[in-house]
Amino acid sequence: MSVLPIGTVMKLTDLTARQIRYYEQQELIKPLRNEGNRRMYSLNDVDRLLEIKDYLDDGLNISGIREVYKKQSQLENERKHNLEKGLTDSDVRKILQDEFLNIGGLKPPSSSFEDPNNLNNLNKLNH
DNA sequence: CTTCTTACA
DNA sequence: TGTAAGCA
Numbered sequence: 301m302s303v304l305p306i307g308t309v310m311k312l313t314d315l316t317a318r319q320i321r322y323y324e325q326q327e328l329i330k331p332l333r334n335e336g337n338r339r340m341y342s343l344n345d346v347d348r349l350l351e352i353k354d355y356l357d358d359g360l361n362i363s364g365i366r367e368v369y370k371k372q373s374q375l376e377n378e379r380k381h382n383l384e385k386g387l388t389d390s391d392v393r394k395i396l397q398d399e400f401l402n403i404g405g406l407k408p409p410s411s412s413f414e415d416p417n418n419l420n421n422l423n424k425l426n427h
Numbered sequence: 428c429t430t431c432t433t434a435c436a
Numbered sequence: 437t438g439t440a441a442g443c444a
Binding site: 316318319322336337 | 439
């Protein structure tokens with residue numbers, strides 16, 4: 301996956317080597333190293349660098365961007381975790397929607413809440 | 428020639 | 437962030 305030397309990435313992102321290495325220090329990207337200790341970047345690294353430029357333009361600082369990616373991988377893990385329990389994204393949305401309706405007391409136990417299968421899903425979700 | 432690390436008028 | 441130095 302990682303085959304691009306820093307020189308190529310510089311041209312592709314219009315960033316200086318200094319900046320690219322600095323963002324690595326800040327753990328915004330994690331390029332691999334080849335046998336000669338040279339940094340090798342993937343296309344995903346390039347995309348991320350381009351993203352970082354946009355965030356910087358939007359006024360975010362390094363730590364702010366770090367938090368964005370942190371929360372991002374956080375949600376990513378939750379999604380995977382739910383999938384492991386047999387719940388698709390649409391299942392989760394449906395369950396969450398039913399919860400709101402019932403908490404508000406605006407809707408008596410409906411078909412969905414009395415459905416054994418949905419109760420089972422709720423229990424899994426509240427793990 | 429390209430990249431790496433370290434350091435700083 | 438830029439840039440120079442000394443290696444690899």
